[in-house]
Amino acid sequence: MKRQELIVSALDHGTVIDHIPCDRLFEVINLLHLQDMTSKVTIGFNLKSAKMGTKSIIKIADRFFTDEELNQLSVVAPNVTLAIIRDYEVVEKRSVTLPEELHGLVRCNNPKCITNNEPMKTVFHLKDRQKGTIRCHYCNHEQEIRKVKIQ
Amino acid sequence: MNQSLVSIAGHSREKIEYLIRMAQEFEKHPNRLLLQGRVVATLFFEPSTRTRLSFETAANRLGARVIGFADPKVTSGTKGETLKDTIMMVSNYADIIVMRHHLEGAAQYASEVSPVPIINAGDGANQHPSQTMLDLYTIYQTQGTLDNLNIYLVGDLKYGRTVHSLLTAMRHFNPTFHFIAPDELAMPESYKQYCRDNDIRYIEHQDFDADVIAGADILYMTRVQRERFTDLMEYERVKDRYLLKLDMLAKARPNMRILHPLPRVNEIEYSIDDDPHAYYFQQARNGLFAREALICDALGIGLEQVQNDKTIIL
Numbered sequence: 001m002k003r004q005e006l007i008v009s010a011l012d013h014g015t016v017i018d019h020i021p022c023d024r025l026f027e028v029i030n031l032l033h034l035q036d037m038t039s040k041v042t043i044g045f046n047l048k049s050a051k052m053g054t055k056s057i058i059k060i061a062d063r064f065f066t067d068e069e070l071n072q073l074s075v076v077a078p079n080v081t082l083a084i085i086r087d088y089e090v091v092e093k094r095s096v097t098l099p100e101e102l103h104g105l106v107r108c109n110n111p112k113c114i115t116n117n118e119p120m121k122t123v124f125h126l127k128d129r130q131k132g133t134i135r136c137h138y139c140n141h142e143q144e145i146r147k148v149k150i151q
Numbered sequence: 152m153n154q155s156l157v158s159i160a161g162h163s164r165e166k167i168e169y170l171i172r173m174a175q176e177f178e179k180h181p182n183r184l185l186l187q188g189r190v191v192a193t194l195f196f197e198p199s200t201r202t203r204l205s206f207e208t209a210a211n212r213l214g215a216r217v218i219g220f221a222d223p224k225v226t227s228g229t230k231g232e233t234l235k236d237t238i239m240m241v242s243n244y245a246d247i248i249v250m251r252h253h254l255e256g257a258a259q260y261a262s263e264v265s266p267v268p269i270i271n272a273g274d275g276a277n278q279h280p281s282q283t284m285l286d287l288y289t290i291y292q293t294q295g296t297l298d299n300l301n302i303y304l305v306g307d308l309k310y311g312r313t314v315h316s317l318l319t320a321m322r323h324f325n326p327t328f329h330f331i332a333p334d335e336l337a338m339p340e341s342y343k344q345y346c347r348d349n350d351i352r353y354i355e356h357q358d359f360d361a362d363v364i365a366g367a368d369i370l371y372m373t374r375v376q377r378e379r380f381t382d383l384m385e386y387e388r389v390k391d392r393y394l395l396k397l398d399m400l401a402k403a404r405p406n407m408r409i410l411h412p413l414p415r416v417n418e419i420e421y422s423i424d425d426d427p428h429a430y431y432f433q434q435a436r437n438g439l440f441a442r443e444a445l446i447c448d449a450l451g452i453g454l455e456q457v458q459n460d461k462t463i464i465l
Contacts, residue, residue, distance in 0.1 A: 110255060112253070112254055112255050112275050112276070113254065113255050113256050114234070114252075114254045114255065114256040114257045114259075114260045114274075115256065115260075117254055118233055118234050118235065118254075118260065119233060120235075120260060136256065137256075137259065138255070138256025138257075138259045138260055139254075139255035139256035139275070139277055140255070140256075140277060141255070142341075
């Protein structure tokens with residue numbers, strides 16, 4: 001019988017980001033600046049998933065991210081799962097949580113906000129974790145996290 | 152020490168009362184040399200004649216000298232200079248910057264990059280703390296307290312920045328708000344939620360007549376602007392319904408005062424100007440004392456120093 005799975009070489013050191021919604025894959029890539037990396041990156045797109053239907057997965061060799069970097073992912077893909085690999089072993093599994101403050105990440109949806117008219121980084125405060133709303137530090141406009149655009 | 156004033160929303164009850172006491176001192180003696188030798192910059196990236204005149208008068212009456220611009224057309228912003236660059240340049244010259252900007256959040260950003268204090272004289276639809284301060288001062292002056300008052304907000308409650316700021320600042324003082332507005336300009340749900348979250352009572356009225364006004368301590372009128380309406384027929388239909396007429400004051404409480412941030416267009420009948428309930432011109436005058444207090448506070452000049460001031464010009 002022919003195997004139906006994708007065969008990807010196992011990672012000896014690095015980070016695996018799993019359960020990425022397919023429509024968010026490229027935002028995740030941008031957020032982590034994977035295009036600038038020199039180490040080996042394997043990206044799986046439109047893979048079958050029992051949980052999600054289809055999913056994407058990224059394996060990044062020889063790179064470990066800070067909590068701050070990883071928590072940024074919660075903005076575009078709050079349900080990803082992360083595995084930290086050392087010596088072919090999963091040494092840590094974790095999920096991401098939305099941080100209290102988002103710096104230089106999300107664009108304000110208010111066209112009259114100073115952040116859309118001045119070369120500067122945006123700052124957002126988490127307003128309601130349950131509802132997933134954030135508030136612009138500058139113009140005070142609120143928006144829903146699932147509708148945000150990345151700066 | 153940068154004591155910028157971006158918003159009054161974060162001010163405690165104590166801070167508001169402190170600024171009111173300071174404004175009282177300036178009402179007693181508006182002319183002083185407290186700021187002699189200092190330079191106040193007024194940067195109006197958006198024209199606003201009455202706010203600028205009020206700030207510049209406050210600075211002048213305290214002995215400061217004033218630099219700045221009244222019209223964005225003359226600044227390098229139109230040449231593509233960033234706000235940050237303008238602020239950094241002017242902060243080399245002035246001890247404090249009073250700025251008005253059409254973009255929301257501009258004052259917050261300026262306060263983060265500026266080495267000198269920033270006073271927000273209005274940033275788009277966002278904040279206008281000196282207006283709120285003079286409103287609070289006027290309410291205190293006319294009622295002898297800020298506590299437990301019935302405050303009626305009339306007109307444009309949707310876009311009216313002044314009513315939103317006033318509502319937020321009054322949360323410390325157990326007010327009851329009454330909202331009177333056409334449907335198209337009703338108080339936004341987010342502010343009603345704010346009231347519920349902060350235990351502020353509010354009542355919405357359909358009618359605007361003598362019986363409704365009878366319960367008011369403060370009747371805060373705002374301008375219903377034609378350009379706010381998508382349907383001009385609707386504007387024509389409602390514009391006169393929110394016009395305050397003299398006979399509507401028949402049942403008003405003796406302590407009731409009518410406020411308006413000005414400019415007035417047709418919200419208040421001119422015959423009301425001579426009625427003892429009318430207070431909008433005194434309110435505008437209070438802007439001077441409130442702004443004297445805000446400038447001093449931002450420069451680190453305290454109430455005690457103002458009370459013991461030896462530079463008063465009698």
